[in-house]
Amino acid sequence: MTLCRERAAGRRQIHVFETMGTTVSVLVDADILSAESPLERVEEVFSAADSRYSLYRRESELSQIAAGALPLSESSEELRQMYELAISWRNATSGAFTPHRGDGVIDLSGLVKGWAIARSGDILTASGLNSWCINAGGDVLTSAGSRIRPWVVGIVDAEDRTKLMTSVVMTEKHPAVATSGSTERGAHIWKGTGESDFDFVQVSVLAPDIVTADVLATAIIAGGPDLLDFTATNWDAEALAVDRNGILRATPGFRAFLPT
Numbered sequence: 001m002t003l004c005r006e007r008a009a010g011r012r013q014i015h016v017f018e019t020m021g022t023t024v025s026v027l028v029d030a031d032i033l034s035a036e037s038p039l040e041r042v043e044e045v046f047s048a049a050d051s052r053y054s055l056y057r058r059e060s061e062l063s064q065i066a067a068g069a070l071p072l073s074e075s076s077e078e079l080r081q082m083y084e085l086a087i088s089w090r091n092a093t094s095g096a097f098t099p100h101r102g103d104g105v106i107d108l109s110g111l112v113k114g115w116a117i118a119r120s121g122d123i124l125t126a127s128g129l130n131s132w133c134i135n136a137g138g139d140v141l142t143s144a145g146s147r148i149r150p151w152v153v154g155i156v157d158a159e160d161r162t163k164l165m166t167s168v169v170m171t172e173k174h175p176a177v178a179t180s181g182s183t184e185r186g187a188h189i190w191k192g193t194g195e196s197d198f199d200f201v202q203v204s205v206l207a208p209d210i211v212t213a214d215v216l217a218t219a220i221i222a223g224g225p226d227l228l229d230f231t232a233t234n235w236d237a238e239a240l241a242v243d244r245n246g247i248l249r250a251t252p253g254f255r256a257f258l259p260t
Contacts, residue, residue: 011029027132029129053112096222096223111211118210139213151169151170152259168206176208177213200241202242203218207237239251
């Protein structure tokens, strides 16, 4: 899990809600007086995404595809675009990230939350809010705006969820961080014969956008050390991984994001 820490003075508003089996919190450095608060619209984005893509909802569009009641080719344009994006990430990560479960069911959960966070960020910015932090179950997107000091995001210890392992300072170039692992989100990653095959139990990735951070965090869990090294040379992203023995391994530039 990752946690936003507020460090700037001034008026703030926080909006917290449950969706997608997790908790979403939106913290903004501003008063919101409008009757149609952008925070309410953010919740609507997550709700709509959950209604369309959740495999726990029988009526969702993706559940209908999984049940064979709706061909993928006849699904909504948005869903097909999301699937195409997932396939492009599968190709880019040599299959470490995939929308296909072992039973053949299409599962887009590895993309949907990041997409909803990014869309929510667009809504906040378009509403004139320039300093905010969105935390959706450990995936965080920030916008510093006029803040004197940047957002600092805490990364929870892989073995003790009551403690922080470290913190990272968010920047304008890298405003997103996502953490993935079996201890954080359960069995949502597939590789080989199961989770016992994983070299890493937790991975956190900093990136220019939240979708990239979320996808790579998941992919590195599945792909192991080789994909961690590949990430460092092929994406503008930095990662911190924890292996099964509790040993930390990071990309070369990760240290630059640690608080001084």
